[in-house]
Amino acid sequence: MSTRNYEAMFILDNNAATADFEGTSAQVDAILERHGASIVQKDKWDERKLAYEIRGHRRGTYYLTYFTAEPDAIRKINEDVQLNEVILRHLVLTLELPIQEHIDNQADEREKLAEDSRKNSLGGWGGGRRGDRRPAPPRKRESEGEKTEGAKPDGAGSEKQEAAPAAAPQPAEAAAAGEKNES
């Protein structure tokens, strides 16, 4: 009858997925196809740490699929997916647009947002680019790199070599401290 477009994301058991990704993703495909879904696109999205434990798993492999199916099939797919032990969690969304258009739109919008945050990051008022009297506030890692380079000429001769390694660990320590705060 009338089919609709869907996007489905699955979190796969990392132990099974790292050993044999093709096999585990084929299990998902089999479930979808068993209920009359035709898969348009399938990707391994990412292998990442989960924000919280799911059934004792700290890491998971994300598997992203786009497919068309009849609305009645979704309920059956959900039931089958929940019975499968390799799939930790899944999310099926209905798409309003044709699949390819939707994918392109999302990539486009993600890029726009990334560029916007690059331009308008609140790295200090006045935003150094204006040619202000104040030095530009550090905004990106690139600027940090420039700083360490700038610090080198201050030291004389033999100190130059010492200054560079001394400057390098500081960002690493800062990053480590940041991680500690987060955890």
Next chain:
Amino acid sequence: MASNTKLKNLRKLLKKQSERNKCRFTRARVYDIDYKDIATLQKMVSQQGKMYGRKRTGTRSNFQRKLKVAIKRARFMALLPYVGR
């Protein structure tokens, strides 16, 4: 004359700053917010994983509603924490 250009510059600066405080989604001319775009979602969430209010981020109401859905989806898929870190 000099004061005139200064005023102009000041106005420009103020306009730029007020532009920055506005909704980032309106600025980027986005239609929808994707739950898979973790980099963007993480900016709208505190370290503990709580959503920031509209007054803090300046998000327009329709985008705040879309953002709410996107964050909740991301939480369900363990991309963002429900609580703590």
